[in-house]
Every structure is written in C-alpha cells, then in structure tokens.
Amino acid sequence: MSSPVYIAGVGVITAIGNNVAEHLLAFSERKAGMGDITLLNTKHKGELPVAEVKLDNNALANLAGISSKTSRTKMLSLIAAREAMNDAAIPKFSELRTGFVSANTVGGMDKSEDFFVDFLADNNKGKLRDIFDHECGSITEVVADELGITDYMTTISTACSSSANAIFYGARLIKNDLLDVVIAGGADALAKFTLNGFNTLMILDKEYCRPFDDTREGLNLGEGAGYVVLVSDEVAKTLNKPVYCALSGYNNSNDAYHQTASSPDGTGSYMAMQGALNKAGLKPTDISYINLHGTGTPNNDSAEGTAIKRLFEPDFPPMSSTKSFTGHTLGASGGVEAVFSVLSIKHGLIYPNLRFKTQMHELPFAPETEYLKGQPIKNVLSNSFGFGGNCTSLIFSAV
C-alpha cells in the first residue's frame, strides 16, 4: 500500500487565534496565548497561567452555531473541523466515502464538573443535560453529524498523542481504500479535572512555560482544536486548488517505562521518529523543521532532546515548540501542531520557540528563536508524546 495521502484542508482554534489566518498573524507578531485564568472557575485563578481560547461559552457557541449549554470541547471541535472542511472545499463531498476521526481526552468534563456541584449535595439535583457529553465519543458524534459525515466516525483517546494518532489512523483508512476523505485531528477544553491533575503531578509552571530551556519548570495547559482533511490520490485530482502537502510518514511506539514520564533516554520518542522516517523513506538530513512535542516539563524536553541528539547528530534541523504560544492543548495538540506543520510547508515558515534563554546543559543544540519565513521547507517532523509512553511522530512532505 504505497498510495499517497494528501492534506487538502486545515482548521485550528487555540488561545492565539480562532482560525488559521489569526494563527499566522500571531506567530508573525510573536504573540503568545498564555495569561491569567479568566474563564475557568477554579481556585488556581491568578496562580497558574493557562492558554485559554479568549471566548466565553456564549461567544464560542455563537461561532460554532450550536447551543451554549453544550461542552466547550464540542464547540472547539466543531469550529476547527468545519474550518478544515470548508478550506478543503471538496467537490461532490456527499458522494464520497467520508470519515471523522476525532480525538479528545476530557470529553465533556467541563460540564460534568458543573453537574457534580449540585449532585453531590443532593443526588436528586443536577441537570442531566450537563453530563450528556461526559463520554469522549459524544463530542465526535455530534460534530460528525453537524459536518454531515455518516460513513465512519471514531474517537481516539491516548493522552497527549491522541490527535496525532487520529491523523495516523485516518491516513491508514485511506491507504487501505476504506475511505476517500477523512477529517482527522482533535479537541480539548480546559477543565478543573486536567488542571488539578497536572498540578498534582507537579509539572505545571507558575511562570509562562520555557520549552527546551535549561531553567524550564513545567508546562502551561491550553485548550483548542486542530484538524486536517486527508484525501486519497483520486480525490486530490478533483480539487479546485492544489493540496497543501502529503502525509508521508507516521509511527507510534511505546517505551513502556512509567505511567506519566518518558524514559530518560527517550527510547519511545526515538523509535517513533525513526519509524516515521523509515515509513516516509527519508533520512534525518531530509527533515527541514521539527515541530517539537516540547511541553516545557523537565522530563519531556530532556527525553525528547536526548532522542533527537541520538537520531540527528551532527546535523540538527531548525526546531521549535509552538506550545510556547498555545500552551499544551493535550488531546488537541497533535492536531493543532499538524496544522502548524502543514502551514510551515505551505508558507515556508519556521516558528519561534518563545522565551528560550538558557541552553540545556545536556544537549548540543538549541531551538530556533526567530520567526523565519520564505524558508525552503520540504519535510516537517511533528512529535506528540503522551502519558503511558504513547509516542507518535508524523512527517508532512511538500509535493
């Protein structure tokens, strides 16, 4: 099965923009999305910075065109997935075999948290409507319905590599001739559940995160959604505009080391990157840019960096963590960063790694800190590594 899979459309929403155009502007202006908590109702307000999408539920629901009583995850998902679908503008869409592969990790937890306040006090109280979306799959189903996708839908939840795995899986569905078009990616809204969980693990930075900096102390949580439209060779030929690029390589590997940490030598990340290169038939020197997982936690950046050193030394391509703009959007991050990787190829962009000052002592390379455009970008490697050692790398290639 060597038939190519192309990217025909992209859509994204995060703390730095509600669509692709706003993201491109924010990158060029080096405008990060972190700040004090304004929307999430938590006692950590003013203490832990997060990267919120700057629209409350009413404004977000308006943009999505669905009820404001629904989960924020669903609104984010619909906004970005619809942008991707409109961007692709595939002729005769309804006559094709279409699929929606969407990832998330919190489901409708934001609403469940509201439900439990009343319910715990009195188990006859609490609005059942608020737990309707609790299950991750509920988000996917409603969004697929809104998009008019009925042939195939599924939800993937593998922590922080979730939506990279959704894209990986979507590509395989096309390669194996099961579907013609797959909208793949993921969404996650901020919730007390994730904020408190990551806070318990002591990996949240009280300052703005500093990926790949020696003084880094943790990540900032973000929220958002990112989707790509994957199409077969045949569908690509029917499009009224050129495709963005091809998804040429992908791999998922697990280092089975710890529940919430990568092995110190980054075995899983190394195998994922190496596997994706093999799949694409590329050498490390063919990679023009690496979109790092780069969460800003001491463990991730050290493990990921060590794996990159082992695989790429002595020729390190430019690399950066766009989480320095968007925060860590968890289940959405693989989709969000796939969109950034695709845009990197289309516009010749290398994104700056914000707030980098101090070289990591154990690494011989540093992330790119400048915003560079007009670069000859041929192949972009995008890393998404999740809890449970679930490591995924994707490679996007110019066509």
Place this chain on the structure above:
Amino acid sequence: MNINNYITSNVTIVKNVVYHNERPIFENRDADLSAFLLSVYQHLEVSYPKFYKMDNLSKLGWLATEVLLKDSDIKQYQPEEVGLILSNANASLDSDKRYMQSVADIPSPALFVYTLPNIMIGEICIRNHFKGEDAFFIFEKFDAVFIEQYVNGLLSNNVLQTCICGWVDVLNEEYKAVLFLVEKTKKANAVPFSAKNLNVIFDNLVIDKL
C-alpha cells in the same frame, strides 16, 4: 466455532495465602495486607525496587503475575503476542481514597498515578515487556462467561497468542486475585479454557483444605 484454548497456569491470592495451580505455596496469616504483600515479594526472592512504589492493587496483580508465569514458557512469545484482560469490582477505589486524603494536605503525585485500575496492567507490562492488547473491566462479580468470550475472541482472531486474564480486586483490607494464563496449546496439567473451569478455580478457594 470449535475453540481449543487452555488454562496452562493459574494463581490465587486470598486470605493471606498464595496458591499456584490450586496448591498453596506461601502463607502469612497474621499480617495486614501491606505486610502480607511485602512478605510475598520477599518470598519470591526477586529484585524489583519499583515494587515498593506501587499501590496495593498493583502489588497484588504484579505478585500474582510473577507466580503465574514462574514455570511458564512466556518468553517464547513476542511482546505483541501477549495480552492482559483483567477485571475487578472496585477499580482503583483503594488508591482513590488514599489520594483524596492526601489532597487535604499536599496532593501526592505518587498516589495520583495509581488512581486508575489499568495502571496495574501497565506495571505488569513494564515488568515483562508485554505489548499486546490489554483491557480492564469493572464488574460487580467475576464474570467468567465474559472473560471466556472476550479472550477467545482475541486468541481466535490472532490478535494475541497468549493471554493473562482474571480478577484482581483490593479495597482496604479486603482483596482477592485470581489469574489465568491462557494458551493455544495443551500442556501438562492444563485444563480447557471455559467459563466453567474459570469459575471452578475462582470459587475453589474452598481449597481452604489446607
């Protein structure tokens, strides 16, 4: 469909006794659960410092697997060919409660990572380098019919070549672990893998015929 799979090893840990293939191999009657689990670990004479970090549920499942695989040919399988299908009634409630107690002071990351029952499966996989299909199910009671159907499905579709399945449950001082090694080939003392035999072994801890 004629399915011929076999239980080639089984282990039960209950009431402070460890049984391997229905024969008691260790007991420590006068210990609380934590002390008992430590004594089993010491009895097995293995060195695995990570054991000390685990919660009681993971320790119990981990120790049961050590005994289950002791004389097996598990190493002949590829990592992707070995899977785990486990179940219990109380999920990770034992650790959830301990974690909630710690929240009053400083939430403990060490406790937090064990607030999911499938973390136990992870600990067993990390120890043995298993990379096959796994799943954890919550039932009020041990459901032998479900386990039989689910595991047979994985084996007959060649998703797995061998499967560790059963029950590992802990809540406070109440606990029970019964694990089965299911393989496709018959070995000495193997019994057919059936709901009936699963239940016989599960309930037979009437083998308090000690």
